[in-house]
Amino acid sequence: MTKNLLLKFITGAAQESEKRAVLEWISKNPNNLRYFTGLKNLWVYNNMPQSLATLEEMKAASLITDKYSRNSRYSRDKTDLIDLKGGVKIKKSPFIRYAILAAASVAILLTVNILQFLKNRSLTIEAQVPVIALSEIPFEHKHTLYTNNGVKGFVELPDGSKVWLNSATRLTYPDKFQGATREVMVAGEALFEVVKDSLKPMIVNTNRDFKIEVLGTKFNVRTYENDYEAQTTLISGSINLIREIKKGEREIIAHLKPKESFVIRDKNAPVLIKQVDTSKQIAWKQGLLIFESTPMDEVIKKLERWHGTQFIIEDYDILKTRLTANFRSESIVQIMEMIKFCTPIEYTIKENIVTLNKKS
Template identity: 35%
Template sequence: MTDEQIIRYIKGELDESERTEVVSWIKSEDCNFRHFSKLQLAETFREMEHEALSDEEAKERLAAAGWPDTANQKWKKKSGWLSIITRIAAILLIPLTVVGVWTISRKNGQIKYLTESTNAERIIPIQDAASSTYIVHPGVQGDVILPDGSRVRLNSASTLKCPDRFDEQARVVELSGEGFFEVEGNPDWPMYVKTSKGLTVKVTGTRFNVSSYENDPALKLTLVEGSVMVIHEATDRQYKVLPNEEMVFYDGRPTLPHKQEVDVLPAIIWKDGILLFENTQMPEVIKKLERWYCVDIIPQDPAIMEMRFTASFESESLTRVLQLLKITSKIDYRIEGKQVFLTR
């Protein structure tokens, strides 16, 4: 298999039979998969570095969205910046296409490929005798069907571990990162979603989202339907969550959660490939962009971290998003390999 064929596959330039040939080659050996991953990452960053949106193109995009003449617009720094970003939210879009380089251990397992109809690229089960670990790398999402038929949508940079078969007493899985769960109902057969933050979610049949990244200061659970109990493992204290409620457990204060009624859509819209910010603090914005794009974003002006951001993203390159931010907020950027430097 030549690099030229692989790159044409990455760009979507092959016909069905050629695509099948490349996929078969990728799946045949671990070394083939690693080589494909390296080429895909290199091609993605080559596109990012050369796809900059010109000022005129950005202004045309803004004008098409109903934004007034940008040539004479005087941008304000904080409240003005937020207002501008709010008004262009409908046209800012981000893809889930960047795939990092990783090494897999197949042992008795196999690579699982998702169907082309989904936004996700792939997830990788690493099998042992009793369980499977599903790893979703930065820049992609993945779907997992659990042994009982329950479904989990995993967000970028997430890991889910589950047994190959659930026992008769309980269904236990372990999550690091973010997942949207659709659990098959059975009040006599509860599911426990364990997290690395010392909190376990107990459910018997429900739809909910839980975010528990190791580098985040909190666990956030949002319930769509049904009911769940969150168990603090160290004290056995339990907290009930009802539909349209969100409960946040902060590191250092795990027994003093914050619960409120919310519109659940912003918490679960990521599973449809949409990255949504609503007056979000810049440190949180940066973390999410890093996960979705597999890059390191480095702000070089402390004032940037004081900003808040409101926007909705789907199906645009990182370079185009950064270019629009440059036009509207005077946040400049520089891309060097996998690092993005932000300045003012």
């Protein structure tokens, strides 16, 4: 059976003989029905009105995958996450449900026809009344949560595990953990408190070249795309850092004990494990920004995420400067005044843009 013929059937362009051939093919093997259902769902995704498919609306509907939100031209419309004593407040729209139902009703109609055919082993192609019922759509429900620059967030996972998100962080998790593992995906920085389940480990996938295997523990992971290195710090319990060699094969690249930190710079670089002060590693959760002889380029990245500002560098010699300082509730102006006082850097601020230069 060709994909083109299946798509003709899905879009209603198939001839009577082609429709019968597709239905006969689907009825022969459960795998054929699964393949058809997956293709049908992809067609629904791709034909949903993009003008309605913003991230927060997809979250409200719980139907659209992370892949769709990344490809959507509206993926920049991220919703700020707000800690509400155990919940996350996300803007919802009352309209997206009907848009999704309208697109999905075509696919549901096909499903109803197919199920009727499989039951009766006979083909009926008369006009059907669309049956709109979300429970009949075999979607895998996933949530993708974002925190913008200058915003932090909190979410409780389906198993009761807790995750605090630092600014500019993305977390993807399912409605329900199924199978032998509890899998989530994180990019950015997050603090995990994982509920113990020795029979069902949590696998934290990252946007770097490693995964984290957890039974029940507390740890911090930082994997920002534009950072020079990625870091995982264990507060309590134990974790394995694993790397997939090829599909179905993996290796344990590190086993962490409490107060140890795993640092990796790139795929071919050696792994570094060191003792750290864990309170400083997770100080961001308490609103504390700590710099200890930190290179200025790293300072700039953190300030951009922390305050949602943009930096322009006029003289790159200033990147040789290092900063040691602690900040909690200071504004970006107060922070820049402190940097100006203790380094050879001067600055100007216009709207939300900070321009840095070397003192003359």
